[in-house]
Amino acid sequence: MILPQLELHKISNTFENMTHKHDNQYQLTIPMQGTCFFTHEHKPVTLSAGEGLILQPRDSHSFHIENGASVLIIRIKTLDSNNQSHRMPEEFRLRQTFDIGKVADYYQQWASELLVPDRLDPMAVDETESRILAGVEELLWGDSSRKTCRENQPGPDFHYSRVLEYIHAHYAEPINVDTLASMAMQSRYHFIRSFKSITGLSPYQYVLQRRVEEAKVQLKRTGKTVTEISFELGFASTSQFHRAFLKNVGMTPERYRNEMRI
Structure with a gap:
């Protein structure tokens, strides 16, 4: 499973690869079952x-594994020097012991999120990626990652007023989470956490809700088709529009339009 900033790979049973390196990625390797025979810097x-x-x-x-073994590999791209939220210090080169049950739970959660249809929406991908990175931080740093996150959560202030104004002006256009995060002067990860603590919704959910509210207006007042409304409001597909509308309103767009005409 590959996202812009990270990759997840679970490999089972007999496997062997050749010596290689990744120029711009950290790699976390965790055997889930059996033994992983690793060679690191020729050792x-x-x-x-x-x-x-x-x-x-x-x-x-x-590395190589034998029949009955499995290994989880997480690769994270290096970030520029202005974004420290997921940089790994040198001391993390050494081995660490992980709770296999916790790792397995995280992996199942991540795999489920990566299979949802909304992966077509770049904003949904950004948020999914940030949740996975947050999970990796939790595995590596434990409670200290949560403390850091809490310390970096601001209250509702001028920056968030600007973010909300921007969303309300551009909700029908493609919106990049990193753009919103820069307006709030936070990393993407901390921005998503802070935004949800302030609004009760993730940025992606907030944008979808705003689009659905406008869709309700257009369904009542115009003769535009559901497909036309869907794409004019920035939904990645009509199926995404239907899912968001049903979740927020409790009925399909077609049924909503029919009931508004009665």
């Missing part, structure tokens, strides 16, 4: 289930 490393290893960019490595 053999044996990893048991739950014993993970974090590689820095450009570390040479290879």
